[in-house]
Amino acid sequence: MSEPAARTHTLKAMAGPGKGGRYHHGHLRAALIDTAVELIGERGVRGFSLTEATRRLGVAVSAPYAHFADRDDLLAAVAVRAYELLYTELVPESGQVQPPADRLAAMARAYVRFAAANRPLFEVLHEAGLDKARHPEIEAAERPLTDAFLTCVRALSDGGDAAAQDLATAIEATAHGHAMLLLDDGSRQQIEAVELAAERTARATMALVASRHLLGRPAGRPGLA
Amino acid sequence: MSEPAARTHTLKAMAGPGKGGRYHHGHLRAALIDTAVELIGERGVRGFSLTEATRRLGVAVSAPYAHFADRDDLLAAVAVRAYELLYTELVPESGQVQPPADRLAAMARAYVRFAAANRPLFEVLHEAGLDKARHPEIEAAERPLTDAFLTCVRALSDGGDAAAQDLATAIEATAHGHAMLLLDDGSRQQIEAVELAAERTARATMALVASRHLLGRPAGRPGLA
DNA sequence: GTCTATATCCCGATAGAC
């Protein structure tokens, strides 16, 4: 597997499972993000350390500080990339479909697929413990996605803004829950399991839409039960 | 720090900020679990360390090893406690209600309330990264809960075992998703927010039950779309 | 922009005394 080494500065694309990638100068910032994703995929977010990233890249432990304020700052950059990729995988996919209900189901399905196919990126979003107040870029990167989703929900909801919020929350929670359970589940990332979970998510979304009249709180009750 | 030697057993340094608890001898095991829950509540699972727990209890760093093989072994004990408490809060509550659909909604509602009211315990279950193969006690503690849940689902499902699994997964995912979103959400543990999420979870469960005929995969399609 | 070197701190785990 490992390379015979040498070749000083061909493209850095490697940095694979073996190691070897030793590319400095110029694109360290991007390389650090790549390596972070790689390491998170191997040891989880909580197991990620700047030190190990520099080891793998063959640079000095102090090198990252020329590009990131600290460890969390690097993780925040990973989170931004995650939201950007998530957007490109959710919105175009849902654009192909016409009825709003099916669009929502397609987005939910794509959400679960994204979580399975990009586990490290997905993990960063919810398990990194990032302080969003300190890293506004994250919410900025998230916004286009939630906007597209909410637009889609409103196009469907018939009971005003409160009803739209109820439906949106239910779908979000269901998709997120399916993704979490899939990732927690032993580890099996087999395509079968992923597609089963994705399909279940899509169907659950359709079910929620179909029974959306049950989601609202009874009028007259300001708070709730 | 040359020591004046002796002073054999006066009190050792204060344990912590306001944390006077200094109870050794006999129930260290239980005290460690309590302290772990406490610390996890303050710094999260990933921020928990055995060392800090011993500091807070005012015992030696080696003391825990008389009761737990290692750090994960202690966390596993916390997870067991979590499942036990979760069981007592879910099952009796659902026992009060008769129609299976309402029982399921009550369980889902209680699940979200539990997550909010016992955040440290809930976190351990999904964010501790415990190896369940190495800690069979965890699954053993979980089983009664899933059994009660599945029994409830089967009492309701009308399409055989596959349909029951589909419905069970959908409800699990929805409840878990609501809980995760609630805990991720900034931090607000206000009762209002908790009860809103809990109520939404219950209603989403009812909606899924009402449209459960949409959850199944079309017969004849072995895999899925 | 990157490296060398270092300061500082914390953690898990073990050995052996009591």
Place this chain on the structure above:
DNA sequence: GTCTATCGGGATATAGAC
């Protein structure tokens, strides 16, 4: 069952040279 002492490791972050 608990304590003292310690080993070995790894992490973050900074200072200063190139």
